[in-house]
Amino acid sequence: MLRSFSLLSRNLKKVASRTLALLGALFFLHAGLGQAGEAIQIQKDIPYLSGEESNDASVQEKCKFDLYLPEKPASGFPLLVWFHGGGLTRGCRNPCPTAEIFAKRGIAVASADYRLNPQVKYPVYLQDAAMAVACAIREAVKKGANPKAIFVSGHSAGAYLTMMLAMDPHYLRDAGLPDGAVAGFIAVSAQMVTHFTVRAERGIPEEKIIVDEAAPLFHARKDAPPLLLLVGGQDLPPRLPENQLFATVMTTLAKNETTTLLVVPDRTHMSLAEKLLTEGDIGGPAMLEFIKKRTPSPGAATGK
Numbered sequence: 001m002l003r004s005f006s007l008l009s010r011n012l013k014k015v016a017s018r019t020l021a022l023l024g025a026l027f028f029l030h031a032g033l034g035q036a037g038e039a040i041q042i043q044k045d046i047p048y049l050s051g052e053e054s055n056d057a058s059v060q061e062k063c064k065f066d067l068y069l070p071e072k073p074a075s076g077f078p079l080l081v082w083f084h085g086g087g088l089t090r091g092c093r094n095p096c097p098t099a100e101i102f103a104k105r106g107i108a109v110a111s112a113d114y115r116l117n118p119q120v121k122y123p124v125y126l127q128d129a130a131m132a133v134a135c136a137i138r139e140a141v142k143k144g145a146n147p148k149a150i151f152v153s154g155h156s157a158g159a160y161l162t163m164m165l166a167m168d169p170h171y172l173r174d175a176g177l178p179d180g181a182v183a184g185f186i187a188v189s190a191q192m193v194t195h196f197t198v199r200a201e202r203g204i205p206e207e208k209i210i211v212d213e214a215a216p217l218f219h220a221r222k223d224a225p226p227l228l229l230l231v232g233g234q235d236l237p238p239r240l241p242e243n244q245l246f247a248t249v250m251t252t253l254a255k256n257e258t259t260t261l262l263v264v265p266d267r268t269h270m271s272l273a274e275k276l277l278t279e280g281d282i283g284g285p286a287m288l289e290f291i292k293k294r295t296p297s298p299g300a301a302t303g304k
Contacts, residue, residue, distance in 0.1 A: 085156025110136035159190030232267030
């Protein structure tokens with residue numbers, strides 16, 4: 001056991017080197033993607049569940065998303081599906097400053113709600129999130145989004161949902177999406193162990209940490225999709241080491257080559273998300289670079 005933790009500690013240096021490489025790449029943002037625009041379009045209250053289940057009051061209230069589009073989007077723009085935080089017990093999709101700032105840079109954003117505890121329990125949060133992604137893709141592609149440039153992201157509890165969709169692919173499959181439908185996942189301060197609200201549902205004390213099928217870390221594997229993990233240098237006490245452990249397990253033990261951890265110095269749990277793409281921020285540019293790198297050019301997307 002001690003030898004295993006020693007190995008993980010030594011290999012944190014490898015994660016740090018990847019972070020430095022990412023920071024170097026941020027100076028080469030794609031022209032036209034990342035330049036702030038002036039206006040956006042917002043389409044409100046798009047439902048993502050239909051049929052008999054849609055008659056439920058909680059579904060009618062929560063199972064919707066708002067679609068933020070550049071005012072004059074270029075053909076083949078990326079889509080970012082964004083999930084809010086709130087511990088799986090609170091929060092809502094609107095207002096969503098993150099959606100506005102990314103839409104002004106040519107990236108469509110679907111800001112999605114999902115049902116919350118105590119209305120529902122695990123795994124309904126994840127099932128809702130997966131259905132939101134599937135529906136958002138359909139709606140955005142109708143409006144010109146590139147189906148090969150779909151990304152999922154979120155902050156805190158929303159980042160936990162993001163990571164679970166990335167690491168346990170059956171949720172997106174159950175929502176009708178094939179493997180590889182999402183080009184990459186961006187987690188902004190995610191829990192990598194079983195979420196504390198899920199533990200509470202099971203009668204497990206908050207201080208008792210577990211890693212089971214409800215934990216992103218449980219699903220560590222070599223063939224995971226591209227992941228960008230953002231965490232604040234002054235984040236919640238467990239959050240930084242959790243993300244460091246996850247990144248090290250992925251890159252060193254699972255031999256995954258598409259996981260990148262970026263620690264944003266001096267950022268707290270909330271300011272990490274609130275200051276994305278503000279002056280001096282490195283988290284937002286990292287997200288833009290991650291998206292740009294995995295967005296085919298319009299010609300490549302159409303086969304021209």
